[in-house]
Amino acid sequence: MTAVAGPAGPVLVVGSGLLGTSIGLALRRHDVTVWLADVASEHVRTASGLGAGVPVPADASPALVVVAVPPDLLGPEVARALEEHPEAVVTDVGSVKTAPLAELREKRVAGLARYVGSHPMAGSERSGPLAGSASLFDGRPWAIAPHPGADPAAVAAVTALAELCGATPVRMTPEEHDLAVARTSHLPHLMSVLAAGRLAGAPAEHLALSGQGVRDVTRIAAGDPGLWQQIVSGNAAAVLRLLGEVRGDLDALISAIERDERDGVVDLLDRGVRGTLAIPGKHGGPPRPTESVFVAVPDHPGELARLFADAGEIGVNIEDVHIDHDPGRPVGLVELVVEESRAELLADSLESRNWVTHR
Incomplete structure (x- = not known):
């Protein structure tokens, strides 16, 4: 180096x-x-x-x-x-x-x-x-x-x-920077805030159904409101430009759902998929296909460390990790995101070590 x-x-x-x-x-x-x-x-x-x-x-x-x-x-x-x-x-x-x-x-x-x-x-x-x-x-x-x-x-x-x-x-340039961060940071934060806001005051029986998806979407909404108010105000022009585009998409989505225009809904969902694929992969390179292996992990000290140690011994690199706790059982569901070509090896090898997995 x-x-x-x-x-x-x-x-x-x-x-x-x-x-x-x-x-x-x-x-x-x-x-x-x-x-x-x-x-x-x-x-x-x-x-x-x-x-x-x-x-x-x-x-x-x-x-x-x-x-x-x-x-x-x-x-x-x-x-x-x-x-x-x-x-x-x-x-x-x-x-x-x-x-x-x-x-x-x-x-x-x-x-x-x-x-x-x-x-x-x-x-x-x-x-x-x-x-x-x-x-x-x-x-x-x-x-x-x-x-x-x-x-x-x-x-x-x-x-x-x-x-x-x-x-x-x-x-x-400074101008390019402000539009870029509005698109990749400020707008996502505001979208997360709006989604999280729908949870405030929600009935407890609704919140009991919360899974990893809602946690992923709302995680960044926990940022300091005072700081984010300054950020949004300081970059108001770029943020407003993108919010206007989102408002157009939201109007289109509402209209498509009201009229049961399924092709319109699919078009918006497809654009979302294309957006996720456009995000650069690790080290700024092109994104590589990944697959998730879900592992049931007992909620006991040392179990998560044992899982990571076993994955290391198997020789499969873990690209990302998500942990979801099952409120009804003393167990957590750990999502191990790995290269698509390595998912089967990881799942089979973990099963041979007495882990319960699914893909």
């Missing part, structure tokens, strides 16, 4: 939440000096205790500043970093790129050539420094979105940051 050059000096991470702490932890794997700053001093103490870096010294002179704050604060914090550290390259890791850039231009902030927006496509429903992980970005795409006036050396420094954190840099 080709070694990635580190920054020319210390890295200052402004914001010690999930992303800021994870960036610090990832950089410390390469012995990069990391300074931490946050308006909440307890976040800095926690992140420092986890090994993400140390509190920023009073005379700090970083080579790179990473702004990892909520969307509404991105513009002011990037401006502050450019002003207070005139020799440093500055990036942010916010989920919207055009709004903070427009704010910086409107205020005629000096040193804008040293600013390059970026955005790691990784996160969690959890927040705060305790949710941080050094491996959060491993193998994940990290958008690098320089504006036309950005210094090429600054672009290279931010690209190197993404690589040091284990991510795969993806170059695009």
Whole structure:
């Protein structure tokens, strides 16, 4: 593996939440000096205790500043970093790129050539420094979105940051980025929220029928509402464009169901299938056909570890895992997603080890 050059000096991470702490932890794997700053001093103490870096010294002179704050604060914090550290390259890791850039231009902030927006496509429903992980970005795409006036050396420094954190840099304009994340992140989150909202206040006997499907669809709806309000507001134009398209599809679906136009329903369902197949596979490559092997796992300590150990000994790589608990029995149903060509081998081999399976 080709070694990635580190920054020319210390890295200052402004914001010690999930992303800021994870960036610090990832950089410390390469012995990069990391300074931490946050308006909440307890976040800095926690992140420092986890090994993400140390509190920023009073005379700090970083080579790179990473702004990892909520969307509404991105513009002011990037401006502050450019002003207070005139020799440093500055990036942010916010989920919207055009709004903070427009704010910086409107205020005629000096040193804008040293600013390059970026955005790691990784996160969690959890927040705060305790949710941080050094491996959060491993193998994940990290958008690098320089504006036309950005210094090429600054672009290279931010690209190197993404690589040091284990991510795969993806170059695009700020405008392309905002439409892309509206399509692949913001819209899916809002669709999940709308589906989850139908469960709030539902009768208990309805919720008793909840299976893995509803859990999959609603999982990301558990994200911080305050943060997501800022994200959606900051990317309103792109989000509204896609919501309008969804509204058209929803009207078409309602009409097709009301009129029992089955071909119309099938067309929309087929488009959904094509959409799932369009999502890149592992490591950004084309998606490979997969199949699920379902395994009944007793709800006892160590059983899940035994299942994974057996799958490892069989030599079948597990692409994904889902766990569904049966409310009526002391057993869980574990879905092991594997390459289609390996599913039969895995199922037969697990059966020979006294696991109960089906495909």
